[in-house]
Amino acid sequence: MKIGIVGPGAIGTFLAGVLGKHNEVDLLGRRPLDIETIEISGKTRVETDINYTDSISSLSDKKLIVICTKSFDTKEAVASLSNHLSSKALVLSLQNGLNNEGIISGFVGKERTIGGITNNGVTYMEPGKVKHAGMGKTVIGLYPKGTSEEVEKIVRVFRNAGLETTLSENILVKLWEKAVINSGINPITAVLGIKNGVLIEDRYLTRLLEETVRESAAVAENYVDLDKKKVLDETKEVARQTSENLSSMLQDVKNESRTEVDQINGAIIEKALDKEVSTPVNKVLYKLVKGLENKYL
Ligand SMILES: NC(=O)c1ccc[n+]([C@@H]2O[C@H](COP(=O)([O-])OP(=O)(O)OC[C@H]3O[C@@H](n4cnc5c(N)ncnc54)[C@H](OP(=O)(O)O)[C@@H]3O)[C@@H](O)[C@H]2O)c1
Known part of the structure; x- marks a missing residue:
């Protein structure tokens, strides 16, 4: 081809x-x-x-x-x-x-x-x-x-x-699932400068991960038929399987390059606005990553 x-x-x-x-x-x-x-x-x-x-x-x-x-x-x-x-x-x-x-x-x-x-x-x-x-x-x-x-x-x-x-x-479901997973793992690891695995080792961070993913999945539900429990389990599984890795957003921050937070958490916040769903956790994570970016961009 x-x-x-x-x-x-x-x-x-x-x-x-x-x-x-x-x-x-x-x-x-x-x-x-x-x-x-x-x-x-x-x-x-x-x-x-x-x-x-x-x-x-x-x-x-x-x-x-x-x-x-x-x-x-x-x-x-x-x-x-x-x-x-x-x-x-x-x-x-x-x-x-x-x-x-x-x-x-x-x-x-x-x-x-x-x-x-x-x-x-x-x-x-x-x-x-x-x-x-x-x-x-x-x-x-x-x-x-x-x-x-x-x-x-x-x-x-x-x-x-x-x-x-x-x-x-039904690729739209897969795109949403990946965005929901990334909306939790990426910004938390980027802001705290931690490997993915810490998200499931530290109980406070596990709770934050759960809150973020549940909130993003609640937005996704307005657009696609998504299994909220499955996507949360999958997020933890990704963090487990990539426990030694640095997320792409953390790598971007370390390299002082632009992150994809606008297209992940930012996009979820925007899509939530259209459906009048509130996204307080995503908004805090979004602002923290943008604040980090603004230090070097
Ligand atoms: N890396 C991974 O493991 C991975 C895994 C899954 C998904 N993804 C996703 O895949 C996408 C790409 O990620 P990446 O890690 O490969 O990023 P990357 O290493 O930053 O590569 C992006 C490339 O696109 C080039 N580019 C930008 N605008 C262009 C244009 N108009 N025409 C031609 N080339 C252009 C950039 O060139 P310049 O150098 O000129 O900026 C750069 O070489 C992201 O959405 C990422 O989330 C990545």
Whole structure:
């Protein structure tokens, strides 16, 4: 399959490396970079030659475009791309946050928008080099729900590349579940500078995690059919399984880069306003992370 990957950071480089083995892959960035080969170390060890480009028009013959920018860059990335894509190209997001697929479908239409989540953990080292820190499942589906032969084909292409991938006929639920989980784990660990595992070791923090996740899930319930108890259990399981990891939001704070708090807790607060649900815990966590960001941005 002819695939264009947008965003040469951690996830984009990783996907270009694994998908590039059996597909024609172009990796698109917004500035010139000297990348000819991708090297993945860690749980997956791969070396793949790919084509790196900073020219949007290189993606005009691609069947699948995968958006791998941070979610605060989605609008700019898709706005500049959309006029250059083939009218049949499908656009998949594997980002975190609640608004990516809505933004994408605004430019290319729902019938060409594929939603997705991935639980692979990847760390960026330098241009073309990443470390695969943890294997995880990838789930994709037509946005906001449904499936098609093309989506099934993409699942096969991902599996063929060694990515554990499943198809969801209700991807909106998966996107909300991931946002609810992230709304608890990410800001608390980022503000306190702690590893994920501390959230289930310290009873005060476990209680805060529970309060946040219950509140976010109560918002989610207004949009999708979500099992609140299941998502809370899953959040604790994620904290347990990634106990030694630093959440992405904490990594961003440590690197003094912009976090995705606007697209996670901020988006939940906004969606709650539309349904007149109150979100006091999310609002406190949101302000704390923004205050942290403002110290360095
Ligand atoms: N890393 C993980 O393990 C992981 C796991 C699951 C989900 N995710 C999600 O995946 C998304 C990407 O995360 P990441 O960790 O890969 O972030 P990242 O390392 O910061 O990479 C983002 C990349 O996108 C590039 N970019 C921004 N705007 C662009 C544009 N208009 N055109 C082309 N490239 C552009 C950035 O380039 P510049 O250097 O020029 O800014 C950067 O190289 C996030 O939503 C994240 O939450 C990440």
